Amino acid sequence: MDTNPVLVAGVSMLLQEDGSxxxxxxxxxxxxxxxxxxxxxxxxxxxxxxxxxxxQFGDQLEAALEIIDAGLSKKPRYIAYCSATDVNDQDMVRSLLTLGFSGVVSKQVDLQVVKIAVASVRHGLVHVEQGFAEALLHASHGATEEQTLIDRVRKIPLEAELTEREAFVLRAVAFGKSMKEIGHELDLSSKTVETYKARGASKLGLRTRKDIVGYALQSGWVIQQ
Structure with a gap:
């Protein structure tokens, strides 16, 4: 939902492209x-x-979430699609994660990143756009409550400079999905998905699916809520 009808229509059409x-x-x-x-x-x-x-909701955000929750059969997951242009706004990300948001994405990114965020959150993952995640991780001071938020964000191996798609594909592979299944979610061919997998694995120095799963478990960047 948004105040811009063109934007919400475009995002809605994108998400429904493959019928999933x-x-x-x-x-x-x-x-x-x-x-x-x-x-x-x-x-x-x-x-x-x-x-x-x-x-867009400002200090009415919590009231808005309560109204939405009250009309649903169970509490939904939320993705913040932020108009804020400053990816270094750690306070905003902290606030949203504390409120229980499962995703934080900027409106400045390609719409395909929104699709990746939706797929990630639907799998029970937390998806924070890499720019926001980097700012939050670098600003961490180690407090207990801060570490809880950091643990939720640590789904991207930032040091490897993976793209959003490479990170999503590797996470999906770690969860046992096939190239065809991943391609269906991202509206990509299996060959293209395989390319993203190969690029991401190469950046991390991984060669096999077993390596990818092992890295995911050891690093903590694949986290189920």
Whole structure:
């Protein structure tokens, strides 16, 4: 959901391309009427994932989440689709993760990254766009509550400089998915998925699926909630 009807329509169409996701575009007004729009919104009770720009709701964000949760059969996972342009805003990422968001993605990235984030979160993973993740990891001071957030973010082997797709493919491989299954989720051919797998594995010095699984378990960048 967003105040921009063109954006929500585009994201909705992208997510439904391969038929694996049923998505609904919901436009909300700006200002004080936002919460009223949510109360009146026709959100299916079985909805299990919400993409929302938390910056648009400001200090009404928690109230907005409560309204959404109240109309659903179970608490959904949330992805923050942020209009904030500063990927160094660690406070924002900390706040969203503390509220229970499972994904944080900037509107400045390619829409395909949103699709990858959705696939990751649907698998029970936490997906934080690499720029946000790097800023949060580098700013960590080791406090207990801070470490809890860091552990949720550590799903990307940052030192290897993997792309979003390489990281997603390797995570999916670690969970036992085939190239065909991964390709279906990303709307890519099996050959292209294999290329991303090979590039990512090469950056990490991994050669076999067993190596990938072992790395995932040892490094902690594949984390189930």
């Amino acid at each position: 996701v049923a998505a609904k575009a919901l436009t909300v007004s700006t200002g004080q009427s936002m919460l009223a729009d949510l109360v009146a919104a026709d959100i299916a009770p079985e909805t299990d994932l919400i993409i929302i720009d938390p910056c």
